[in-house]
Amino acid sequence: MYSPADPTATALLVDDDRIAWLGPAADAPTADTVVDLDGALVTPAFVDAHVHTTSTGLTLRGLDLAGTRSAAEVLERVSAFAATLPPDAVVLGHGWDESRWPSPVPPAPGELDRAAAGRPVYLSRADVHSAVVSSALLSRVNADRPGHGADGWLRRDAHHDARTVALASVSAAQRGDAQRAFLAYAAALGIAAVHECAGPVISSEEDLTGLLKLTGGPAVYGYWGELGAAAKARDLGAVGAGGDLFADGAFGSHTAHLRKPYLDRDTSGHGYLTPAQVADHLVDCQRHGVQGGFHAIGDAALSTVLAGFAMAAARTSVDAVRAARHRVEHAELLDKALIGGLVEFGIVASVQPAFDRLWGGAGAMYATRLGAERALATNPFGAMAGVGVALAFGSDSPVTPLDPWGAVRAAASHHNPVQRLGVRQAFAAHTRGGWRAVGDDAHGVLAPGAPATFALWRDAGPLVRGLPAMDAATPACAGTVLRGVPIHGEVGALR
Ligand SMILES: [Zn+2]
Known part of the structure; x- marks a missing residue:
């Protein structure tokens, strides 16, 4: 059992939606139902902090x-x-x-x-x-x-x-079917919650409200990516007016906004927002009690966003901005000063380790677009974690597949060794980090009193400091439980 509260634990007691106790099986209190986990590894379940469900x-x-x-x-x-x-x-x-x-x-x-x-x-x-x-x-x-x-x-x-x-042209029924298929697939990979990045351009209001109504699968937290639409986001049932609210585009299509031009094309990309628009949006979000956030990939886009944060802090207060726990999605190219801005305003960085696996390294997309020096500065997980930026891992599925262990592995084996995270640190970013990103600080750790959200893994192989060795095969998820409720696999007897 992967638990900081008791690394020797081999049993846990679930009472309603909480972990009531955990420890050695021999000391276990009596329970109404006993499920033999047959040696499966139990860890907190994963959270994917950036998905496109439909x-x-x-x-x-x-x-x-x-x-x-x-x-x-x-x-x-x-x-x-x-x-x-x-x-x-x-x-x-x-x-x-x-x-x-x-x-x-x-x-x-x-x-x-x-x-x-x-x-x-x-x-x-x-x-x-x-x-x-x-x-x-x-x-x-x-x-x-x-x-x-x-x-x-x-x-x-x-x-x-x-x-x-x-x-x-997809019908409502076809959409609902697709959403259920996605959620079942996520649960089967040990994912107990997802952050859906919806918006007027990339999905639709009906798409989001339909998704938020579905029950029995992973928890869905909605983000609505429309500028100045905090009230609408709240009315739609979203927790934030952010996600894919575009401050710029993407490196692949030369539209991520850069301070210096691309290496392979005479452009610096595009910024879609001004600092004043960012500030207005953040203040609007704080007024309506929802998180704000932006999709910002290039250093110029992140600089615009952070200038907006500074303006919002001047109009409200740094504490008010921090308390709102706003987010930035992707945050791929940023230097020390920009990382300092994330720390100053308490911004969660929702990042995708698979991007480095796919596009990092010599000869790959980042190097082609940005040159070797800037490519080395992309996805600076180590630098961000080192100064206390809260990281939440995600896939941006379908841009990269749902693959939480793959993301942990990618962060631990970053192309730039300086930016590697320890395996436990990476695992925390894919579990606890995702709950923190939606303001739930108690979730994502196996400890008495914490929500009973966990996953069971078979064939986890030899463990290194409590987690599967990163060079071993990906463990198979045998069951996923969200707040005491089984959402996948062999844990049906718990209820
Ligand atoms: Zn996205």
């Missing part, structure tokens, strides 16, 4: 076209899959790769119409940078858009438009 769920529920060997086979699979869907559903599929086919021509719009019995069809290629679509979707994409193809194979802007239309 788009991930649609992928989980979508048609998997990986391994198809011809356009004909794609059409057969579309036909069989569409037959399982309501007549008004959109057929979403992914993973075809025509470069491996004897005849490298993907299905045409008319063929997709027939296979899906008239339902709209969107099938993304394996690399997700293009898609083939049915006639109905094709007719809704402007033929002048870059990347448009009359053969129904859409790239670049035309592809983004088609994806937006396809996702907007």
Whole structure:
């Protein structure tokens, strides 16, 4: 059992939603129900602090076209899959790769119409940078858009438009199904809570309110990414007006806002907000009793955001700003002074260790875009943790897959050795850190009196200071419990 209260504990007693006791099994008090954990490792459950539920769920529920060997086979699979869907559903599929086919021509719009019995069809290629679509979707994409193809194979802007239309055509029932699929998948990975980053551009009000109504899975904390919309966020049931409230874009598309230009293109990206807008938003959030937050990736965007924090502190007080526990999402490129700003205003850094795993290191995306020196300064987890910035780990799923142990491992083996976290520190950022990020300071640790939220792990292998060795196989989640209620696996007998 991974417990700072009693590292020798092998049993715990759950009473209602709390841990009533933990210690050696031989000393266990009597209980109404006894569950033999059969040597499973028990740890606090994970929290994923940045997810997009519906788009991930649609992928989980979508048609998997990986391994198809011809356009004909794609059409057969579309036909069989569409037959399982309501007549008004959109057929979403992914993973075809025509470069491996004897005849490298993907299905045409008319063929997709027939296979899906008239339902709209969107099938993304394996690399997700293009898609083939049915006639109905094709007719809704402007033929002048870059990347448009009359053969129904859409790239670049035309592809983004088609994806937006396809996702907007998802019915309420299909959306609910996707959300439930996502939550069940998260629970099965030992995740007991997620922070949904919703917003008017990236999802919708109905999407968020529908999600917040679902019960029986991980706890969902909503963030609504709209400027000056603290009252709306609160009315929608969100805990914050933030998340993907964009102060800039992303490095991959050269839109993250930089102080100095990109190495591989003559631009410094784009800042979408001014310090005054940031300040107004934060004051609005504090007035309405919700957290504020911003998506800020580049150093110029973070500088704008922190200038806004200083203005908000001047108009209210530093203590009021700190007490609101605002957040910044991603925070990928920042120096010591910017990190100092996070500390000064008590800002939670919601960060994604998988970004360093995917894009850090020599020859990878950060180095290509920023050059070696700035690439080394990205995702400075060690520097942030070292001066007391509260870190909350997340995946940004579907940008990177839900993989909490992978995130712990990525933070512990950062490409820049100086920025590595200890395994226990990284684990805390993915458990306790996520609860702290929503203002729940008691959660995320196994101790008497704490909420009974934990996960059971099989095949955890040899433990190092209480946690699985990072070079061993990923442990399998055998059960997940949220506030005393089983949400996955072998712990049904607890209730
Ligand atoms: Zn996001």
